[in-house]
Structures are given as C-alpha cells and as structure tokens.
Amino acid sequence: MRIDLHTHSTASDGTDTPAELVRNAAAAGLDVVALTDHDTVGGYREATAALEGTALTLVTGAELSCRTADGISMHMLAYLFDPAEPHLHEARELVRDGRVPRARGMIDKLQALGVPVTWDMVRRIAGDGSVGRPHIATAMVELGVVPTVSDAFTAEWLANDGRAYVEKHEFDPFEAVRLVKGAGGVTVFAHPGAHKRGETVPDEVIAALGAAGLDGLEVDHVDHDAPTRLRLRGLAAELGLLTTGSSDYHGARKTVALGECVTDPEVFARIAARATGAVPISAV
Known part of the structure; x- marks a missing residue:
C-alpha cells in the first residue's frame, strides 16, 4: 500500500489541477493521496469528483503557514478536519487574505x-x-x-529574510494545533529538518508542541538527508509522535515525483482513527 500525505494543486502553488492530481496519483500507483494545499480547502470538491473510476483514497487536508514566537517559519500539515468548523475557517481566511x-x-x-x-x-x-x-x-x-x-529561493531573492522577502500573517503553531484539534483534525509538522529552507525549529519547541497535542513529524521528505531522518525518527520515538513520509509534490514546479516518499499504512490507519472531523474518501 503506497500512501503520499503531502501534495499541492492549482488551488495553491501546484501546477496540477485537483482533478489532474488525483488522476496522476492513481497513475503513479498510489493507493492513498492527501491534498494539502496552502491554507485552503479550495480543491476538495474537484479532487473528490475525480475519484470516480479510480481505486484511490483521498485524504482532505491543508498545509498551514505558521511562525513560532522566535520568528521561525514552519508549516503544519492538518488532516481530516471539518472544513466548515468556524474557528479554524476564520483563521485560515486571515492567513489566505494576507x-x-x-x-x-x-x-x-x-x-x-x-x-x-x-x-x-x-x-x-x-x-x-x-x-x-x-x-x-x-x-x-x-x-x-x-x-x-x-x-x-535564495538570500538574493525570495528566501526567508532574502532581499525581496516580505513576512505574512501566519498561525502561531500552538494555536494551529489547538484549532485543528478543535475541528476534529490531526496535525503533523511538515519537513521539520529542512535546513535549506531557513532556520529550523529547535527540538525543545517540537517537544512543547507534542505536549500541546501535535500528532506527528514528517520524517521521510526529499529535503531531509539520511542523518536528519534518523535524528527526527529518534525524536519522534522519544516524544511519542507518529512519523510520516510524503513527496510534497507541486507538479511541474518542482522535480519531485508523486510517491517519492511514502507513509507506513499502520501510521495512516492511526491518523484516520484519530480524526473526527472528516474521513478518507473513496470512489463509490
């Protein structure tokens, strides 16, 4: 069973439409794919309709833009939350409008x-x-x-603190965990060891997020080398967090393929069992 829990469509910054993403995921031999566009659920309806005629299961989600109290940018993957829950919806709209x-x-x-x-x-x-x-x-x-x-995405141009960088309104990560939990969802810290993207969140903050209800860490990711994956897996075990693997697929905008990194089926089953806001969707 091949499970990819981090992808993007044209609803945010991917190049595949939600329907194309579903079809491409099925063609790539995936069994489960999560649609996790940035701060939006705008691709849900189209992606769900595209499931017809496939054996694919769709996990609805979003990647929430966050910033720690120390000013470190991070992303929080939110899965299977109720998209109509008003508190999380309002917070997502504030980020999107910015x-x-x-x-x-x-x-x-x-x-x-x-x-x-x-x-x-x-x-x-x-x-x-x-x-x-x-x-x-x-x-x-x-x-x-x-x-x-x-x-x-370098210091010369658009990287964090680069010459053309501008900050945006973002979630406090602890508030993001609280809001997603309140909407019945599950939270996973996206690519926590991606040093190329800028400063990373210290382990003590990850531990505090775990104590606040964070469910997991995205460990197997193309931006993590082998030593980073080993360290994160050990940290997750120490904190009692789930570990996921994902492609972070953006279509033609990046060279990463669907399913390049995947999640263990047992971990996916635990994510689905914890969620109360939504359920994975399969074609009827």
Whole structure:
C-alpha cells in the first residue's frame, strides 16, 4: 500500500489541477493521496469528483503557514478536519487574505532590485490558486532572472529574510494545533529538518508542541538527508509522535515525483482513527 500525505494543486502553488492530481496519483500507483494545499480547502470538491473510476483514497487536508514566537517559519500539515468548523475557517481566511498584499510587497521589492515582474504576471501564473512565493518565482523564471523556481529561493531573492522577502500573517503553531484539534483534525509538522529552507525549529519547541497535542513529524521528505531522518525518527520515538513520509509534490514546479516518499499504512490507519472531523474518501 503506497500512501503520499503531502501534495499541492492549482488551488495553491501546484501546477496540477485537483482533478489532474488525483488522476496522476492513481497513475503513479498510489493507493492513498492527501491534498494539502496552502491554507485552503479550495480543491476538495474537484479532487473528490475525480475519484470516480479510480481505486484511490483521498485524504482532505491543508498545509498551514505558521511562525513560532522566535520568528521561525514552519508549516503544519492538518488532516481530516471539518472544513466548515468556524474557528479554524476564520483563521485560515486571515492567513489566505494576507497573501495578496504580501505578494504585492515582494513584487515591489523585486522591481526596486531591477526585476520587471508585475502583479498581472503573478496573478496569471497563480490562476484561481492562493498566490504565493512559487508563483513569483515562476514569473522570475519566465523573465530569465533565475533558471529554476528553486533558484529564486535564495538570500538574493525570495528566501526567508532574502532581499525581496516580505513576512505574512501566519498561525502561531500552538494555536494551529489547538484549532485543528478543535475541528476534529490531526496535525503533523511538515519537513521539520529542512535546513535549506531557513532556520529550523529547535527540538525543545517540537517537544512543547507534542505536549500541546501535535500528532506527528514528517520524517521521510526529499529535503531531509539520511542523518536528519534518523535524528527526527529518534525524536519522534522519544516524544511519542507518529512519523510520516510524503513527496510534497507541486507538479511541474518542482522535480519531485508523486510517491517519492511514502507513509507506513499502520501510521495512516492511526491518523484516520484519530480524526473526527472528516474521513478518507473513496470512489463509490
């Protein structure tokens, strides 16, 4: 059984529509896929409809943008929560609404640095999705400023604290855990050891999150080398946390393939059993 619990569609910063994502996941031989767009559930309906004719199970979720009290950016994967629960819904809308002024601010900074990116370009690339840095990075690739999207995520450009970086409204991670739990969901800290993305959250903060109800750590991820995975697996065991594996698939925007890292079926069963806000969806 092959289970990928972290993917993105055009509802946020992926390049596959939700329906294409489902079809591609089935074609890749996955049995279970989670749709975890950034701070939005906008792709749920289309993804669910696309299950017809497949043997795939869909896990609904989201990747929540968080920032610790010390200012460290992190992402929280939230699974199988009730998307209509008002408190989490309102908090997600606040984060989502902050994406547009943030993107405009980064565009202004890039223009001041001589990069002729425009809001119209970025909005075209984002389409109906929740606008984010990867859309700006894609515009920079189109302009020939950088060769790949990844090359835009450096201190020279869009990385955390980079020359064109602008902060955004984000969840406090402890509040994110509380809100997701209140909506019947399950929380997993996404790529906690991804040093290339910037400063990582200290182990003592992860321990405090575990004590506050965090369910797991995403251990098997393309941004984690073998020593990092070993360390995180040991930390999870020490704290009594689940460990997951995922691709963090973004379609053509990244070179990662669906199912490149996967989750143990027993861990997935425990995630599904803990959730009370929603259930995994299969074609009828």
